[in-house]
Amino acid sequence: MSAMSEIPLPQAAKRVVPWWLLRHETMLAAILLVALIGLGGLNSRFLTLDNLLNQGRLTTEVGLIALPMTFIIITGGIDLSVGSIVGLCAILLGYSWKIFGFPLPLAIGFSLLVGAAAGFLNGIVITKVKVPPLIMTIATLALYRGLAEGISQARSVRGYPEWFYFIGQENLFGVPAQLWLLLIAIVVSAIVLDRTTFGRTLYAIGNNETAARFSGLPVDRVKLIIYTLSGLMAGLSACVLVSRVTTTRSDMGIGYELDVIAAVVLGGTSIFGGVGTIWGTVVGLAMIQLLKNGLALTGVKGDATIIVIGAVLILSTLVASSLQRKREGV
Numbered sequence: 001m002s003a004m005s006e007i008p009l010p011q012a013a014k015r016v017v018p019w020w021l022l023r024h025e026t027m028l029a030a031i032l033l034v035a036l037i038g039l040g041g042l043n044s045r046f047l048t049l050d051n052l053l054n055q056g057r058l059t060t061e062v063g064l065i066a067l068p069m070t071f072i073i074i075t076g077g078i079d080l081s082v083g084s085i086v087g088l089c090a091i092l093l094g095y096s097w098k099i100f101g102f103p104l105p106l107a108i109g110f111s112l113l114v115g116a117a118a119g120f121l122n123g124i125v126i127t128k129v130k131v132p133p134l135i136m137t138i139a140t141l142a143l144y145r146g147l148a149e150g151i152s153q154a155r156s157v158r159g160y161p162e163w164f165y166f167i168g169q170e171n172l173f174g175v176p177a178q179l180w181l182l183l184i185a186i187v188v189s190a191i192v193l194d195r196t197t198f199g200r201t202l203y204a205i206g207n208n209e210t211a212a213r214f215s216g217l218p219v220d221r222v223k224l225i226i227y228t229l230s231g232l233m234a235g236l237s238a239c240v241l242v243s244r245v246t247t248t249r250s251d252m253g254i255g256y257e258l259d260v261i262a263a264v265v266l267g268g269t270s271i272f273g274g275v276g277t278i279w280g281t282v283v284g285l286a287m288i289q290l291l292k293n294g295l296a297l298t299g300v301k302g303d304a305t306i307i308v309i310g311a312v313l314i315l316s317t318l319v320a321s322s323l324q325r326k327r328e329g330v
Contacts, residue, residue: 024268025280032287035312039294046294057176057244059289061086061237063282064182066260067189068230070281073264074193075205075223076273077133081122082234082260084144086253089115089238091148094157094248104164112235118144119231123224141257145250152250160246168243178240185233190278198222206273263288266313288313 040047065082072079093111096102102110122140125131167177193199201222204212213219234253242248267284269276291312295305 025277025283028267028280028283028287032283032290035287035294036290039290039298043294043297046297051293051297052290053176053179055289055293056179056182059285060176060178060182061241061244062256062259062263063285064185064233064237064240065230065256066263066281066285067185067278068226068233069260070189070264070267070269070276070278071193071202071226072133072230073261073269073271074202074273074276075226076209077126077223077227078137078261078271079119079122079133079227079230080137080257081118081140081144082230083253083256084141084148085115085118085231085234086238086241086256087148087250088118088144088151089235090242090248090252091152091250093239093242095151097160098157104161108239111239112232115235115238116228116232119234120224120228122231123227126227127220127223145254148250152248154250157248158246160242165243165246168240168245178244181236181240186278186282193278198225202226203274206270206275259288262313266317 036047045051065086069079069082089111092114093107096110097104097107100107118140122133122136125136126133167181170177172180193202201212201217201219204215204217205219205222209219237256238252241252263284264276264281265271265284266287267277267280267282269280288309291309292305295308300308
């Protein structure tokens, strides 16, 4: 057996297994399918179309932020301030409309602009002052949340016009409106990452930033773009969230950063940079949201849900990584 294992496999034999079966995302999707079948067997409501579409509605806010976070983590960076940007943008959306008297479309645009500016501030300090992304975004996590709480003074804003609730509560062709928004963002992000020079630059930065600089790639400009995009998408997420829950509060978005990073890393994006896909992030998002829903429907509540989800996520990551290493012969 040992002699056989030392003989290199012919190229034809290596092609027997399709390349896509070797990918982390495929293995994770297979694990997700098994979990869905198991949870569906325990509760008849879980695999209904209405329930699955509703889970898509609930995961949109985190999903919108997870897409640029995939770009950032591929470069070896991190953005811990996204949850606080959601809170700040939500507060400024409500207050610029209710208190400052902006027309609501202008207030939405103002909120998105603030989100982009918050992300730009992260990016400019990280690229020009060379502050590590972890330190910078921890600092702005506190700064942006403090601004949100200081502006709101624990007061909420309600009473938006009916048309504003369309993106958060209505359906378009039988599918939640915000889910269309997420689907478009997923397709655009995947094309950018897989098919453009910009996407290949992200991988080059993550694999070796110094080499990328010596190769003439615009490293700082690309980083500035993705951190600004992260802030912009956090602002968009805030608009969708306010539309869905019909109110504005300063505590909106608390904990989003952990959900987003968990989905991205679970989907196979390396926290050390250089590896990752949008499709992996999508599978990671689906797994986390559907596990939460499936466990709630089967009667698992409170802390037990967190423990079970954590254990399943660790197991999924270990199994997927182990299978991939075996197939690659590492």
